[in-house]
Amino acid sequence: MTASTTTVTVDITDSRLAAAAAPLAARLVEDKVASKITAQDPTLWGAEAEQEAAIRLGWTTLHVTSRQLIGEITDLHTELQADGIDRVVLAGMGGSSLAPEVIAATEPVTLTVLDTTDPGQVADALAGDLTRTVLVVSSKSGTTAETESQRRIFAAAFAEEGIDPASRMVVVTDPGSPLAELATQEGYRKVFLADPTVGGRYSALTAFGLVPAGLAGADIARLLDQATAAANQLSDDSVANPAIQLAAAFGAAHEAGAEKIALTDTGSGIVGLSAWIEQLVAESTGKHGTGLLPVVVESAEAPGFTDAGDDATTVSIGKITDHPGAAAIVTEGSLGGQFLLWEYATAIVGRLLGINPFDQPDVEAAKRAARTLLDGSASSTIAPSAVMGSIEVYASSGVSGEGSLTDLLRQFVATVPENGYLAVQAYLDRQDDASASLLRAELAKRTGVQVTFGWGPRFLHSTGQYHKGGHPNGVFLQLTGAVEEDLDVPGLPYQLSTLQLAQARGDAEVLTDRGRPVLRLHLTDRLAGLAELVRAVQDL
Incomplete structure (x- = not known):
């Protein structure tokens, strides 16, 4: 690990956000929220959350x-x-x-x-x-x-x-x-x-x-050792506590309509922390129609960060030296310290949003739907609404399935509500089909909305909770793909591809039942299908 910093820091570079966050930070200090979390006080999130919180605060020590x-x-x-x-x-x-x-x-x-x-x-x-x-x-x-x-x-x-x-x-x-x-x-x-x-x-x-x-x-x-060095700082009831600063900034931003966090790394030396933060924040806060949705962005120059609108707060992990002030919030510190910083801040944000940051009430629904498909009690096959080259189309409501693939995508993107977001969910090979991740930036650049990208079923254990329980303004582009060589699961009556497709379809059913538009594109040839999809997106 490259960082030798013994503390973590949070710098709110946006003066308006800093001013809005100040009274929230003062209230958190007055309520002694940080020290009570360290003392594992389960009453901080209200009576309904108390039973769960009482058995979920061991992370503080x-x-x-x-x-x-x-x-x-x-x-x-x-x-x-x-x-x-x-x-x-x-x-x-x-x-x-x-x-x-x-x-x-x-x-x-x-x-x-x-x-x-x-x-x-x-x-x-x-x-x-x-x-x-x-x-x-x-x-x-x-x-x-x-x-x-x-x-x-x-x-x-x-x-x-x-x-x-x-x-x-x-x-x-x-x-x-x-x-x-x-x-x-x-x-x-x-x-x-x-x-x-x-x-x-x-x-x-x-x-x-x-x-x-x-x-x-x-x-x-x-x-x-790194976490230990940051622990006293993060449990201190002070406006200088970085966790209080970060939580107050997110709380103030959310009150002003910024329900998303555009998150990128700018040379922190920590590899992949944004994906860990994505799960922590999305699954902890995305419930009861509220929450914060992290949008992991490739760089500070990428679409979704440089052009972030009022619905997103930009956060960089590591200072942006080339563009000072380009991010509304900057966090710095060691990996152990960052782990603890974001855990404290997320728990505190839960209090500000009035939700329980330790449960995940909407995750089980997709699992149940997938199990239903696996055990054969639901239809295992459905016909595509259209076939376009190497892509089978399973259209959602509001999408006709007619015209070119670009026409189809244009119709689908039009269903994103004001200040909504588009989620790309790729039930593919994270290594061999890595080019699918390029779709995030391409779609963000051409649609002007915040776009998230998740590998399925990995994201089901991360942003999956937010997609079903958070702000109801997402639309979902699912990608599934044909399998050349399948694998049996010994002792179970299915192969891996069957489980993979059941997970995609099960989640789609739950999202659709909750009024979230879902468009599934099945790549009958993964390499050719991804190339066709990228071209169609570039023509938007």
């Missing part, structure tokens, strides 16, 4: 309590290295994958992250040297469908190679979960039981973040 993990992780890392096992693959979703991915990339050390149901991406991970591979199976509930599928596939692959699967399985889960019980029964190499008083998206400094990154070789002791 992780910089101390997680130190006991250092020796265990170091010993296992040394043991694996001695056995010639130096390739770490992580099977995990949401909070179980985003933080370790950031930690590993920032060091940098090599960690293969599987947060997908795409057969091609899973096959690529299987193609690595299994004789040198350990699989970290990471799931708080112990029942995550994607993670369980990956565990089964790898167990079968290890066995085919003549390797005892149990000797290559390391589990991170909550005490008493089905995964913990299975790991004990099967004699898995190591089971790390995480702190059950920490929710998934606040779990960066628990075993969920530290075990995969530490086994890959990251310096987790230094990460905890």
Whole structure:
């Protein structure tokens, strides 16, 4: 990790925003919100949230309590290295994958992250040297469908190679979960039981973040030191507290109609933090028709940042040296400090918005819909409304499906309401189909609206909550793709592509039921279909 800063800072460079945030910050100080969070006071978010908050505030002391993990992780890392096992693959979703991915990339050390149901991406991970591979199976509930599928596939692959699967399985889960019980029964190499008083998206400094990154070789002791250096600062009831400053700025911006955060990195030395922040903020605040939607932008010069409207607050991680003042808010500091800063700020924003920042009431709906499709109790096939080259069109209401692909997209984009947003959701291979991510900037440039991009089903454990529970002004462009070679899920009656498509269709059904327009484009040839789609977008 490159940052040696012992503190974190927040600079509100927009004078109007700073002035609007000042009275909110003063109120937060008067109410002693920061110190009460540190003291794990569950009453801060109202009576309805108190029961959940009472069991979700353990993250405030992780910089101390997680130190006991250092020796265990170091010993296992040394043991694996001695056995010639130096390739770490992580099977995990949401909070179980985003933080370790950031930690590993920032060091940098090599960690293969599987947060997908795409057969091609899973096959690529299987193609690595299994004789040198350990699989970290990471799931708080112990029942995550994607993670369980990956565990089964790898167990079968290890066995085919003549390797005892149990000797290559390391589990991170909550005490008493089905995964913990299975790991004990099967004699898995190591089971790390995480702190059950920490929710998934606040779990960066628990075993969920530290075990995969530490086994890959990251310096987790230094990460905890960084968080420790920032902890007193972030628990202080003072207007100088960066978490109070950040939360007050977001609260004031939201009151003025800026319900989105255009977020980019400007040379902080931290790799991928925006994706972690995206989950933390979106899933914590996007409920009951309100919330803050992070829009991860490629750079400070990219569409959606340089031309952000009144509905978005621009935030840079690291100072923008070439364009001082280009971001309304600038945050700086070490990775451990940034983790803690954003966790405090998000919890405080929850209080300002009048919501519970620790639940996710709308996530389960999409899971139920996907399970219904998988068990055959809903129609498994539907006909496209049109076929355009290598793309099958499954049109939403308000879109005729007639004309060219550009005409279709133009009709669809027209359904974005004032100050709304367009979400691109790609149920594809995050590596081989990486060019799909270019659509975010292309669409933002041509439509003038904020555009988010998410890999499915990864985003279901991140922005998925906001899309269904937050401000009801999103429209959704789903991308699915044909599979050349599928993978069976041992012991379960489906293949990975079936699960992947069920997740896409299940989420689309829930969004449609809630009045959110959804257009699904199915690429019968992924490479050709993406090229055709990009050309159509460029013609908008």
